[in-house]
Amino acid sequence: MLRKECLEILAERVREEIVVTNLGYAAGWWLKLKPRDANFYLHDSMGMASSVGLGIALALPNKKVIVLDGDGGLLLNLGILVTIAEKNPPNLIHLLFDNRCYESSGGQCLVNVERTDFVALARGAGIANAREVKTTGEFRVAIEDALRNPGLAFLSARIEPEGTPMPDFPLSPAEIKYQFQRFIRSLNK
């Protein structure tokens, strides 16, 4: 399973949900597949997608927020699992792409690559609805379930490295913020 295949499935299904992306491939593919004002893309700040998504989810409890995180990013900010569990926002879907490497920075191996169990880490933090999917069929079912039902969800998608060049990412931080703020203003009309 590839990240791009999962994102294609998500792009077909996403409607009004807010999507916050990690940097690199996640931002690049999501911009290509589903460019829209309701996205917030991280340009840098590796590891912060989950935190930004949590902040948005707490501020807008009636909007579903989907975070596209990476395994390397989550390891940079592992404590966020505890903070997310503490607040338990029913409108947050934390989607982790687990390829066991720092693919956007050159494919280097992740620390403790053979043994880390991200679902166990999420459950250990107190996120009960945490699961792993390994096929696009499983991904489709799991994401549909998370989108339809209220409740905090942590979904780890075990993917292969892409093996293709990173898609272009032409947006500047100013454009990203402007687009996202335009979406937020549209909610209040």
Next chain:
Amino acid sequence: MTSQLSPSQRMLSELKSQGFRLFCTLPDIWTTEIIELLRADPEVIHVPLAREEEGIGICVGAQMAGAPSAMIIQNAGFFNCIGTIASLPLRYDVPFLLLISYRGLWGEDYPFHVHKGIYTEPLLKALGLTYKLVTSPDEAVAAIPDAWRLAQFSQRPVAIVLTREALGA
């Protein structure tokens, strides 16, 4: 009337009257009271943090989604946030308020805090963050609307650095 309220109660009251809705906190002994007030306050969103850096992302997200946000941390916790402040709110131009307890300066009781006193203002200056050092509860309350206006005008985080006297600790 106000004189009967504690410094923490006065600060929280001012923060709420300025419209702040979300507060990220990690305790210092000097900020114990204001964090307890936040924990018990149903009118605010209180986010206790595992590590301060994550609060930068949370404040940025909440602020962009329409909830004015503030973070209450010790200066050691501010040190944990440097890279993310540079790469997130200062790149995306997102304002929020940083309330930082100024450990390791005049009146410090413990020797292990002194390095924090030495590096706090140089690091704020290195990031180009506008900040105000306040040394009394009156100054702390007065700094809140001023700092928040500056943050919104500049679209950058603004810091209020609080001594023990300012926090009434």
